[in-house]
Amino acid sequence: MDWISEDQIMIVGLGLMGGSYARALKRLGFHVSAIDKDPESIEYAEKSGIIDRGYTVPEPEAVGNADALIFALYPGVFREWIREYGNLLKPGARITDVTGVKKCIVYDIQDMLKDDVEFIASHPMAGREVYGVKNSTDKLFTDANYIVVPTEKNTQGAIEWCKGLGRLLGFRKVSVLSPEQHDEMIGFVSQLTHCIAVGLMTCSDNAHLVDYTGDSFRDLTRIARINDAMWSELFMLNREPLLEKMDSFISEMQLLRDMLSSGDTEALREKMRLSTERRALFDK
Amino acid sequence: MDWISEDQIMIVGLGLMGGSYARALKRLGFHVSAIDKDPESIEYAEKSGIIDRGYTVPEPEAVGNADALIFALYPGVFREWIREYGNLLKPGARITDVTGVKKCIVYDIQDMLKDDVEFIASHPMAGREVYGVKNSTDKLFTDANYIVVPTEKNTQGAIEWCKGLGRLLGFRKVSVLSPEQHDEMIGFVSQLTHCIAVGLMTCSDNAHLVDYTGDSFRDLTRIARINDAMWSELFMLNREPLLEKMDSFISEMQLLRDMLSSGDTEALREKMRLSTERRALFDK
Numbered sequence: 150m151d152w153i154s155e156d157q158i159m160i161v162g163l164g165l166m167g168g169s170y171a172r173a174l175k176r177l178g179f180h181v182s183a184i185d186k187d188p189e190s191i192e193y194a195e196k197s198g199i200i201d202r203g204y205t206v207p208e209p210e211a212v213g214n215a216d217a218l219i220f221a222l223y224p225g226v227f228r229e230w231i232r233e234y235g236n237l238l239k240p241g242a243r244i245t246d247v248t249g250v251k252k253c254i255v256y257d258i259q260d261m262l263k264d265d266v267e268f269i270a271s272h273p274m275a276g277r278e279v280y281g282v283k284n285s286t287d288k289l290f291t292d293a294n295y296i297v298v299p300t301e302k303n304t305q306g307a308i309e310w311c312k313g314l315g316r317l318l319g320f321r322k323v324s325v326l327s328p329e330q331h332d333e334m335i336g337f338v339s340q341l342t343h344c345i346a347v348g349l350m351t352c353s354d355n356a357h358l359v360d361y362t363g364d365s366f367r368d369l370t371r372i373a374r375i376n377d378a379m380w381s382e383l384f385m386l387n388r389e390p391l392l393e394k395m396d397s398f399i400s401e402m403q404l405l406r407d408m409l410s411s412g413d414t415e416a417l418r419e420k421m422r423l424s425t426e427r428r429a430l431f432d433k
Numbered sequence: 434m435d436w437i438s439e440d441q442i443m444i445v446g447l448g449l450m451g452g453s454y455a456r457a458l459k460r461l462g463f464h465v466s467a468i469d470k471d472p473e474s475i476e477y478a479e480k481s482g483i484i485d486r487g488y489t490v491p492e493p494e495a496v497g498n499a500d501a502l503i504f505a506l507y508p509g510v511f512r513e514w515i516r517e518y519g520n521l522l523k524p525g526a527r528i529t530d531v532t533g534v535k536k537c538i539v540y541d542i543q544d545m546l547k548d549d550v551e552f553i554a555s556h557p558m559a560g561r562e563v564y565g566v567k568n569s570t571d572k573l574f575t576d577a578n579y580i581v582v583p584t585e586k587n588t589q590g591a592i593e594w595c596k597g598l599g600r601l602l603g604f605r606k607v608s609v610l611s612p613e614q615h616d617e618m619i620g621f622v623s624q625l626t627h628c629i630a631v632g633l634m635t636c637s638d639n640a641h642l643v644d645y646t647g648d649s650f651r652d653l654t655r656i657a658r659i660n661d662a663m664w665s666e667l668f669m670l671n672r673e674p675l676l677e678k679m680d681s682f683i684s685e686m687q688l689l690r691d692m693l694s695s696g697d698t699e700a701l702r703e704k705m706r707l708s709t710e711r712r713a714l715f716d717k
Contacts, residue, residue, distance in 0.1 A: 274645065276648075276649075294644060294645050294646065294647065324645060326645070334642060334645050337637070337639065337642065337650075338639075338642055338647065338649065338650040339649055339650070341633070342649040342650050342652075343649065346649075346653070346708070347689065347704055347705055348685040348689055349682060350707070350711050350712055351685060351708050351711070352681045352684070353621065355711065358622055359714050359715055360606050361558065361622065362578065362715065363558035363560065363622065364560075365622065365623055365626040365627065366715070368652045369626045369629060369652070369653050369656075370708075370712050372649050372652070373709065374708075374709045374712045374713065375705045375709055377701075377702040381698050381701045388693060392690065392693060394637075395689070397636045398632060398686070399686050399690065400636070401632040402628065402679065402682070402686070403683060405632055405679070406676065406680065409669070409679070412669065414665045414666075414669055417661075417668065418661040418662070420631055421659045421660075421665065422661050423634070424630070424634040424635050424654075424657045425658045425661070427634050427639065427640060427657070428634055428655075428658045431643055431646065431650070431651055431654065
């Protein structure tokens with residue numbers, strides 16, 4: 150199965166991310182169905198034309214009809230779904246996901262699936278500080294990065310299919326990482342940054358500062374509006390890499406603090422020059 | 434002297450900030466002159482109509498003709514300028530600044546000035562990661578905060594005049610803080626955030642992450658492109674408040690780290706909920 154317009158695609162979990170996938174895939178001409186336990190989300194998505202057909206439970210016929218399924222669920226819920234309904238999947242179906250951690254989930258899901266269904270993991274590096282299908286948008290992926298996360302069990306065909314999905318959705322750059330490399334990377338660029346934003350917001354009472362602050366503080370704390378259920382789960386599932394990144398960042402802050410305390414301006418300037426040089430690489 | 438269109442305004446230091454003031458004041462119809470030691474900046478600004486008249490040295494006649502002067506210099510250079518040329522200022526002239534630290538400079542400048550000139554300090558909470566008059570823009574102030582920083586030496590007239598300047602320039606909100614309150618505040622919302630951005634950029638080699646990163650990392654490190662000469666000077670001049678803020682942030686990060694390490698999900702979620710609640714106040 151390659152990407153052909155007759156494909157029946159099912160989104161499992163119709164929130165911000167699932168809804169954004171649905172919108173982008175509908176626009177491309179695919180038949181898109183969705184399952185979400187919240188009837189309001191399904192009703193809204195059907196009425197708005199975000200999906201062709203919606204379900205609040207995994208109807209065997211609907212699930213068995215899908216050529217491709219995209220799971221946009223919390224990691225634990227994703228695992229339970231596969232355990233309970235994996236047998237409904239169509240032989241030859243391909244499934245992928247949007248899960249923010251990989252090592253703890255990808256191998257398990259692959260082991261649980263029957264042999265005629267292939268799970269190729271992926272991670273769209275995109276998000277917003279708002280939730281739900283109503284806030285979804287097919288613009289979410291423009292200029293964002295997409296990571297395909299294969300294991301040794303994956304076929305080259307499925308890897309290429311998943312890369313194709315990233316390109317179809319309009320991601321700026323599609324890359325491939327192992328689950329271990331992915332979790333290392335995500336511990337730094339995503340999880341550590343969320344910890345920092347939260348820590349900056351909670352380290353002192355700052356509500357009175359709103360009339361004085363500039364854009365720096367706003368930028369550093371944009372992601373401090375955080376879904377506590379989802380992110381605490383993601384943090385716990387990637388505990389070792391994240392702890393390592395936090396320790397390395399805390400040490401660096403301590404080092405900068407000591408440079409300031411001892412009045413070592415030249416050492417501080419050297420750090421600032423390194424920072425400036427590295428950050429230039431990240432300009433879009 | 435109130436704000437009247439016949440006012441002769443002089444900008445001292447025609448970089449990003451001085452240039453942005455010049456553009457905004459010219460648009461409002463004031464006669465704007467500028468001093469900058471760099472002939473290219475002056476030539477560019479004259480040719481582009483950003484200023485009416487430019488000088489590369491403090492010509493006594495030009496300085497003595499200005500009703501109001503805005504100093505957009507590094508703190509140390511500002512102090513030297515007043516020491517050397519303060520006697521050229523017109524009796525009755527008002528001066529203000531854009532300096533990012535206050536306690537260490539405001540009292541000194543006020544003491545150095547002759548009695549017939551009043552310095553009322555202010556701080557426009559706006560900036561960009563690019564430099565020089567060529568990057569200046571009168572849009573810099575829209576939606577930004579402006580802080581007037583009086584001491585006991587300031588007259589109510591000068592305070593009102595300076596607030597008026599903030600409003601004329603188009604700032605969203607004009608506030609008043611003492612030099613000590615200002616430096617406390619700035620240590621947190623501006624200096625600590627810059628330390629964090631630098632620390633995140635320098636704590637590990639991350640150049641290879643550019644193909645994977647999402648917007649979180651980009652947002653948190655936008656200000657990691659940093660003018661090392663200026664910011665190291667600002668940090669050193671506000672060392673005590675900044676050290677206190679850094680210590681409080683480092684402790685909080687250590688606390689979050691320990692919650693993660695001990696698997697205390699509920700404590701982490703509580704921090705995330707507090708963070709979310711506080712951050713909502715900062716939405717524009």
